[in-house]
Amino acid sequence: MKLVAVTSCPTGIAHTYMAAEALEQAAKDAGHELLVETQGSAGMDPLSPQDIADARAVIFAADVEVRERDRFAGKPLVQAGVKQAINNPGELIAQAVGRAADGPSAVLVSKVDESGGVGTRLRQWLMTGVSYMIPFVAAGGLLIALAFLFGGAEVANKVNGGTFGGVEYAGVTDLSQLFATAGLPGVLFKIGAVAFSMLVPILAGFIAFAIADRPGLVPGVVGGLLATATGAGFLGGLLAGLLAGGVAYALTRISLPRALQAVMPVVIVPLISTAVVGTVMLLVIGSPVAAVQTGLTDWLTGMTGTGAVALGLLLGAMMAFDMGGPVNKVAYTFAVGTLASGTPSAAMAAVMAAGMVPPLGLALATVIRRKLFTDAERKAGEAGWLLGASFITEGAIPFAAADPLRVIPSIVLGSAATGGLTMLVGATSLAPHGGIWVVGLIGKPLFVVLAIAVGTVITAVCVLAAKSLRGSEKSAVAAVPATV
Known part of the structure; x- marks a missing residue:
């Protein structure tokens, strides 16, 4: 079995090299191959990336922090002091062999090709964030879908408050009363909503992690939380992750006593990086976003009563543009406002139908041309069918985060078509959420389903054409997402 080891002691003189020699001899006696990197006073002769990749397990015999230990991320690991390596090297070799048999250790890893170009590394940074975010998308989205399935369209209003069908719901402010007020569907909805609230922070945090390793996690997650809050x-989460990773990486490269x-x-790194990222998110990004939201809401209100199809096209495009972000929320809030009178709303039908299209269209694309998508994206596509059917537009985020320049225009076109067609046929909705599960509250449901199908096909065709034109099949195979 091929093994690698790192030895290092506080002085970096005798014990570093004595431990290395003892481990090498013990490995030889046991019939294994061991390569040792000594991090001593004479500097270090680093192991090659290929030697690390080929190793079945790693031994750290060190009394100080191992330098550049992220190179060994994901490998089965045995840690001990240098004296133990000198006195009982055979025991450490045996432990390493046992750990290798158990498989990779459960540590956070980011597989980024540092020798690649800027575009390649950017894609891999984004895919790292996407890979860790997907379980939150699946868990949160499916829980919300189950809540609507068993609790009906009013479950969101029972939990959050608001008017539905002419009934005013106060919402739940004391979570200990959640089950009594909204039942099991309300509990499922709340848990799913909390999981969904972590999408942007997790995405931002692990984009930063891919850039700067563990020092990027804190500013990335905090930046993502502030992106949601503002x-x-x-x-905003994408920007927060890239900013946090860059700041943390720069700080770790500063030479200090x-x-x-x-x-x-x-x-030092968490303090400064979090302060910088937080300040930028609050002072630079927050105010412009709020101003844009107010302006868009006023504009949509002014369009009421004008060309219905044009309004549907616009609302559909807005629902897809940032998949749950400020532009999406402006369109959704506008549509919900049209339900205030308790009468069915054409705008609500257009918004809900258009919001279902992005996950469905991208899921369809992964079925038609699987090789154009990474393994992480294909898994997101499997969940996308149910997420899209449940009006959870955020199911498209994993695709947009990995390839925004191709995906966002494609889903905008598909959703705009669906919004326009829904308005054209005069469909309406009394439900503010729920997707296919509240079809009984939708006027002209067959036409709505047809409009969703048209938008889904348009999205799939556009994204496949965009990826094919730029040779994405090769890049999808080359891109390696993060694993756990």
Whole structure:
């Protein structure tokens, strides 16, 4: 079995090299191959990436922090002090062999090709965030779908408050009363909503992690939370992740006295990077987003009563543009406002139908041309069918995060077509949410389903054409998402 090891002691002189020699001899006696990297006073002769990749397990025999340990992420690991390596090297070799048999260790990893070009690395940074975000999309989205399935379209109003069907719901402010007020569907809805609230923070956090390793996690997650709080949504989360990763990476490259190096990863880097990212998200991104939302809402209100098809096209495009972000929320809030009188709304039908299209269209695309998509995207496509049918537009985020320049225009076209067609046939909805599960509250449901099908096909055709034109099949195979 091929193994690798790193030895390092505080002084970097005798014990570093004695531990290396003892481990090499013990491995040889046991019939294994061991390569050792000594991080001593003479510097280090690093193991090659190929040697690390070929190794079945790793031994850290060190009394100080192993430098550049992220190179070994995901490998079965045995950790010990240098004295143990000197006195009982055979025991460490045996432990490493046992760990190798157990498989990879459960650590966070980001598989980014540092030798690739800027475009390649950017895609892999984004795919790292997407890979860790997908379980939150699936868990949250499916729980919300089940809540609507068993609790009806009013379940969201029972939990959050609001008017539905002429009935005013106060909502639940004390979670201990959630079950009594909204039943099991309300509990499922709340859990799913909380999982969904983590989409942007997780995306931002792990984009930053892919750039700067663990130092990027804190500013990335905080930046993502602030993107949600300011209404910047998914697009704000992307910016927060890239910014956090860049700031944290720059800070880790600063050379400081040895006394300060020990507190860099736990105090200095998180403190400064989080302060910088938080300030930018609050002062630079928050105010413009709020201004845009107010302006868009006023504009849509002014369009009421004008060309119905044009309004449907616009609302559909807005629903797809940022998939739950500020533009999407403006369109949705406008449509919900038209339900205030308790009468069926054409705008609500257009918004809900258009919001279902992005996940459905992208799911269809992954079925038609699987090779154009990464494994993570194909898995997101499998969940996309139910998420789309449940009016959970965020199901498209994994695709848009990985390839925004091709995906966003494609879903905007499909959703705009669906919104326009829904308005053209005069369909209406009394439900503010629920997707296919509230079809009984939709006027002209067959026409709505047809409009959704048209938009789904348009989205799939457009995204496949866009990816094919740029040779995405090769890039999809080359892109390696993060794993756990």
